[in-house]
Amino acid sequence: METKNIKLDKNIEMAKKAQALIPGGAHTYSKGDDQFPANAPRIIDRGEGAHIYDVDGNKWLDLGMSLGTVILGHAYGPVIEAAQKELSRGCNFVRPSYLEGELAELMNSIIPSAEMVKFGKNGSDAVTAAVKLARAYTGRDYVVRCASDPFNSIHDWFIGSTVMNRGVPEAISNLTLKFEYNNLDSAKALFDQYPGKIACFIFEPIAATEPAPGFLQGLKDLCEKNGSLLIFDEVVSGFRFHIGGAQVIAGVTPHLSAFGKAMANGFSVSALVGQKEFMKLGGLGHDQERVFLLSTTHGGETHSLAASIATIKEIQNKNAIEHFYTTGRLLQEGMRKAAQDSGAAHLVDIIGYGCKPGFSFRNGQGEISAPARTLFMQELCARGILMPYVVPSLAHQQEHLNYAVEAFKDACGVLKKATEEGFEKYLIGDAVKPVFRKFN
Ligand SMILES: Cc1ncc(COP(=O)(O)O)c(C=O)c1O
Structure with missing residues (x-):
C-alpha cells in the first residue's frame, strides 16, 4: 500500500x-x-x-x-435532526422538559438495574454520584474499585487512587481500596479487613477479560451479605456490549450503574440509574435525611436528551x-x-x-x-x-x-x-x- x-x-x-x-x-x-x-x-x-x-x-x-x-458515525443524520429540532425550540428551561421523563422511561425499559434515572453531562459525574449515594445509603466511607480498571472518574475518590494523585488529600485517597477482577478472595479479604466499613464495590463489569463463571454473582452476594452496594461502571460498556448494558450479558443486576459515552452518539449526556430503594434518597419522596445527588445546570439540556433518544432507537432499529x-x-x-x-x-x-x-x-x-x-x-x-x-x-x-x-x-x-x-x-x-x- x-x-x-x-x-x-x-x-x-x-x-x-x-x-x-x-x-x-x-x-x-x-x-x-x-x-x-x-x-x-x-x-x-x-x-x-x-x-x-x-x-x-x-x-x-x-x-x-x-x-x-x-x-x-460522525454527523449521523437522524441524531442530528432530533437535536436540531429541539435546538430551534429552546435548549434549557426553568422547569424540566418533557424529554427528561421520556428518556428516563426508555432507559428503564431496557436496562435491568434502572428503576429511576438521573441525567448528567459526563460519565465521571454519574459514577461519582453512584459512589456518593452508596456512601449515603450505607453510612460508610470506604469505596472499593477494581485494580485493573484504567479509569472510572475525574473525581478525587478515583484520581487519589492513581499514581497522578497530586492535589488530592491523603485522607481522601486512603478511603479508596482496590480488589482484583475475577478474584473473589481479594474482595473477601477487604471485607475481613474493613468489617462494616465498605460502602460499595464499583468497577467495569466486563472490559477486556471475560468474567469467570460465578464471579459477578459471587461479588453481588458478598456485597449484600456485608451490607455494601454493587455498582457497575457501564460508561464504556453501556450501549456497546448490549443495549441494556454489559449487566445483561453478565446476568447480574447491580444496585446502581452509570452510563455515558455512547448514549447520545457524541452529545454530552450521562446517567446514573438504579433501584428505587437507593435512588429515591436523592429525591423529594422520603422522610429521611436528604442526599445531594446529581444537580447540574445543563443536565436537562433538551437537544442532548433528544439526541440520546434518537441514538438508542437507531441502535435498536439498525x-x-x-x-x-x-x-x-x-x-x-x-x-x-x-x-x-x-x-x-x-x-x-x-x-x-x-x-x-x-x-x-x-x-x-x-x-x-x-x-x-x-x-x-x-x-x-x-x-x-x-x-x-x-x-x-x-x-x-x-x-x-x-x-x-x-x-x-x-x-x-x-x-x-x-x-x-x-x-x-x-x-x-x-x-x-x-x-x-x-x-x-
Ligand atoms: C470506564 C469509564 N468510566 C468513566 C469514565 C468517565 O467518563 P467521562 O470522561 O465522560 O467523565 C470513563 C472515561 O473514559 C471511562 O472509561
Missing part, C-alpha cells in the same frame, strides 16, 4: 496555540500530543461517517470514534450492537492474519470482545512496548488511519475494514523490521506515554 504525503502545517500551528492556552492542549488527556505519533493529525476540523478531516484538509479513517462516543461485534471480530482476525503473514505474530497481542477489541504491541524482547505501539500507530497514520485504540461503530463498513487490514499488514512488516534494526531508525518522533504517570 502506498503511504500518503500528509502535510500538517496548519495542524502544527493551531496545536501550538492550543498548547499555549490550554493545559495539555486538549480537554481530555487521552487526546494529548503524548498519546499520538508525530505524524498524527493534531487539530480536527470535522467528521463524517467513519472519517474525520483535520484543519489541513487531510482525510482520516477514524477507528477511535471520539473516545467511543460516536457509536453510529441492529447496531451486532454490527459492533462483527466489525471488531473482523479487525481482530485481520490483525491476526496480518501479524502472522509478516512474521510479527509474537509482537502483537489481540484481546477483548468484538464490540471493544484491544491490541497491544511488544518489542523483540517480548515486553509490552511504547515504541512498538507508537510505531504501529505511526505506520497507520502514514496510510491515513487514526487508531489510538479501536471502537467499532455503525459507520465502519466492509470497505473500511479491508483498507485497515491492508494497512495492518504493512505496519506489522515495519514493526518486525524495527525489532531487528532498532526503533530509533523508524520512529519519527517520541514514543507515546501512559496518561497516568508521575512526571511529564
Whole structure:
C-alpha cells in the first residue's frame, strides 16, 4: 500500500496555540500530543461517517470514534435532526422538559438495574454520584474499585487512587481500596479487613477479560451479605456490549450503574440509574435525611436528551450492537492474519470482545512496548488511519475494514523490521506515554 504525503502545517500551528492556552492542549488527556505519533493529525476540523478531516484538509479513517462516543458515525443524520429540532425550540428551561421523563422511561425499559434515572453531562459525574449515594445509603466511607480498571472518574475518590494523585488529600485517597477482577478472595479479604466499613464495590463489569463463571454473582452476594452496594461502571460498556448494558450479558443486576459515552452518539449526556430503594434518597419522596445527588445546570439540556433518544432507537432499529461485534471480530482476525503473514505474530497481542477489541504491541524482547505501539500507530497514520485504540461503530463498513487490514499488514512488516534494526531508525518522533504517570 502506498503511504500518503500528509502535510500538517496548519495542524502544527493551531496545536501550538492550543498548547499555549490550554493545559495539555486538549480537554481530555487521552487526546494529548503524548498519546499520538508525530505524524498524527493534531487539530480536527470535522467528521463524517467513519472519517474525520483535520484543519489541513487531510482525510482520516477514524477507528477511535471520539473516545467511543460516536457509536453510529460522525454527523449521523437522524441524531442530528432530533437535536436540531429541539435546538430551534429552546435548549434549557426553568422547569424540566418533557424529554427528561421520556428518556428516563426508555432507559428503564431496557436496562435491568434502572428503576429511576438521573441525567448528567459526563460519565465521571454519574459514577461519582453512584459512589456518593452508596456512601449515603450505607453510612460508610470506604469505596472499593477494581485494580485493573484504567479509569472510572475525574473525581478525587478515583484520581487519589492513581499514581497522578497530586492535589488530592491523603485522607481522601486512603478511603479508596482496590480488589482484583475475577478474584473473589481479594474482595473477601477487604471485607475481613474493613468489617462494616465498605460502602460499595464499583468497577467495569466486563472490559477486556471475560468474567469467570460465578464471579459477578459471587461479588453481588458478598456485597449484600456485608451490607455494601454493587455498582457497575457501564460508561464504556453501556450501549456497546448490549443495549441494556454489559449487566445483561453478565446476568447480574447491580444496585446502581452509570452510563455515558455512547448514549447520545457524541452529545454530552450521562446517567446514573438504579433501584428505587437507593435512588429515591436523592429525591423529594422520603422522610429521611436528604442526599445531594446529581444537580447540574445543563443536565436537562433538551437537544442532548433528544439526541440520546434518537441514538438508542437507531441502535435498536439498525441492529447496531451486532454490527459492533462483527466489525471488531473482523479487525481482530485481520490483525491476526496480518501479524502472522509478516512474521510479527509474537509482537502483537489481540484481546477483548468484538464490540471493544484491544491490541497491544511488544518489542523483540517480548515486553509490552511504547515504541512498538507508537510505531504501529505511526505506520497507520502514514496510510491515513487514526487508531489510538479501536471502537467499532455503525459507520465502519466492509470497505473500511479491508483498507485497515491492508494497512495492518504493512505496519506489522515495519514493526518486525524495527525489532531487528532498532526503533530509533523508524520512529519519527517520541514514543507515546501512559496518561497516568508521575512526571511529564
Ligand atoms: C470506564 C469509564 N468510566 C468513566 C469514565 C468517565 O467518563 P467521562 O470522561 O465522560 O467523565 C470513563 C472515561 O473514559 C471511562 O472509561
